[in-house]
Amino acid sequence: MSDDIFLVSVGVSGGLLLLPACKFIKLEKFVWNTRCFIQDLLMPTDQARLLALALIEIRNLLADYLGSDVDAPMSIRVAAHIAYALHNEAQTTYNNADFQLDHATRKIAVIDQILGVADGAALLSRFGV
Numbered sequence: 001m002s003d004d005i006f007l008v009s010v011g012v013s014g015g016l017l018l019l020p021a022c023k024f025i026k027l028e029k030f031v032w033n034t035r036c037f038i039q040d041l042l043m044p045t046d047q048a049r050l051l052a053l054a055l056i057e058i059r060n061l062l063a064d065y066l067g068s069d070v071d072a073p074m075s076i077r078v079a080a081h082i083a084y085a086l087h088n089e090a091q092t093t094y095n096n097a098d099f100q101l102d103h104a105t106r107k108i109a110v111i112d113q114i115l116g117v118a119d120g121a122a123l124l125s126r127f128g129v
Contacts, residue, residue: 052090059083059090068114078119081111105129 062080065072085107089099105127111120 049094049096052093055083055090056087056094059087074115074117077115078111078117081114082108082120082123085111 058079062076062083064070065077065080066084070077086104089104092099105124108120108124112118
């Protein structure tokens with residue numbers, strides 16, 4: 001076997017992840033470990049998938065409370081709009097894919113304009129946006 005050093009690069013969402021070089025003799029095991037690490041890093045966990053599925057269900061249950069002219073308590077209307085705003089992202093997460101965080105945060109921000117509240121801004125503030 002050769003003692004040549006190889007650089008392993010793996011494409012990931014948002015850029016290229018360069019992994020440390022390894023000797024050829026260890027390459028097969030290293031690539032397997034790297035694949036597992038990257039899968040764990042990029043794929044939603046079962047917990048995230050369950051939460052995503054729950055959000056999709058909440059969106060379905062609250063669908064009648066969408067709109068700017070609905071006779072219901074504001075907290076229910078806000079919850080309906082948050083669930084609706086994020087249901088596509090929840091579906092994406094459930095399907096083991098990623099989504100654009102900035103798109104999701106913009107959708108949440110629009111809720112305040114639709115309903116004349118500040119709940120979207122408060123949620124985003126708690127998230128650090």
